[in-house]
Amino acid sequence: MTSPVIELDGLRVKLGRREILLGISCRLGASGAGKAIGLLGPNGAGKSTLIQTLLGFHKPLAGRARVLGYDCHRQVREVRARVGYMPETESFIANMTAVSFLRLMGELSGLPRETALEKAHEVLFHVGLGEARYRPLGTYSLGMKQMAKLAQAIVHGPELVILDEPTNGLDPAARQRMLKLVREMKDDHGMNVVVCSHLLLDVEQVCDEVVIMNNGLVVHQADLEAERRSNRCFVELEVIGEDQELSGALAEIGADGVREGGGRWRIVLPPSIEIQSLWALLGRQGLHVRKLTHRRDTLEEIFLKAVGHIQHTPGEAAAEKSLTV
């Protein structure tokens, strides 16, 4: 069995008088190297506190947190030597050039002097700041500063990179570039990545696993690939013609359907059935399609359900309705 990237065992963290993490237990990134884990949750859910605890900034009140097999409190140097961290807030040394800054960060992480300089140049070209690498960081735009923060997080080639809101303040093109870099980090360089973001679309695009936190607890944990595979397709259909036989025909292809009258149907397709099969079936039944919309539950809907804003995702609701009928 592969050892997980992050392992939390009854982790409780108290900041000041308030307990922020209320006993979290989970194993993340157990499926091997080069995976991206999305950390989601509403404001105040405890995401940043969890990240900071993993980096050894906060002492756990109880329980244990392990990163890459090292205890985050007792073996904090070992953890930090293997982790790269991109903070959410603006963090840099203003009157330093990007090259000097990255060289300093690389050397602090343990890179030899010459290697640190070489890697500083290399990583600045990689994130698209090659031409601006001799400019002081204080003169960078917000998007450039985000890229510089990413660069300092990966300059030493860590095994795990923790990105706190990496696409904050980026324009659409820069956002796409940032997401591409994150995908490259895991796919091409075999790094594990934790992405903490409010933007569900970003997480959906790059992550393999997702953890949803709410009020200091993990309320949902899912393998996004498995979720995508198991996520049933929900169809709203409107047809013209004799549709009495449709219910039986749908059952033959393994789908469930509810007739709502006036030619309107709600259908739930299992993951194995493609939408083309439904078109073919409707053709065989001699029905004219006036409207067909199909969709799967989005991560946003899964998230909203996990944090208690909705009771069921649309897919679940449709499936339940069809079962009730």
Next chain:
Amino acid sequence: MAVYRRGYQRYQGPLTGYWARFLVAPRFAWERLFQQRQVVILLVGAMIWPLFCAVFIYLANHSELWAGLGGGFKNFLEVNGKFFLVFMNAQAVFAVLLAALAGPGLIASDLANNALPLYFSRPMSRPDYVLARLLVLIGMLSLVTWIPGAALFFMQVGMAGRGWFSENWRLGVGVVAGFLIWVLIVSLVALACSAYVRWRVVAGGLVLGFFFVLGGVAKMVNTVFRVEWGSVLSPTAAMYQIWCDMLDVETPLGLNTAECIGTLVVLGVLLVVVLERKLRPVEVIS
């Protein structure tokens, strides 16, 4: 192959050891400090007085050069505890000025730019960070304090001979140890002020104010309560008393040396507490 063509490759080679990593921050900080013109000017200025003192030692040991000037001049040109005390007082002022100029930039800019999470997410603890910053200041202030002090002492030993050394070796120990204590206190004050106030200029002013204000408070206590012990509240007065004791010079202050040491220890502890409270990777609001 050119770096821009090569693309990013993950580093998977050996990492440097603890001490190599520890010395990275001071090395970069020194590099940046010596790029500041004011620091270099002040540093050069601080070397003028030791040069005068070196000339003084040379003259004191070459009586043939001033043989016609009379006996009073001979008494004036004597290298003793008083000579080193005067030297130390002058250099101590330069040390404070240098600390006020260079110290705030070491921590205040990191705090202002929220750079601490970047340092502490690497294999660097908070004590490591403070020690690295302390090393920067101690290293720089050493250039104007105990290093020229020790050089003057050994210059005198070289000119006056072993006999002078066996009678006055305590002066050498007093100069080096006395300066080291002062450098440590001044560096801690500079770092604590820098950690307390995020603006460099204000932090620099605070460092200067710290020594003047506490001196004023000490005088106020003495005047209001008609006592003399109030002077121990002033770190400069306390340090002066300790130096006098180390160099066997009579002091006009009449303070108890043990109380003065106690004052500096308490001050040092308070400054460390300030640093401990202020230098955190993230601010926790209770």
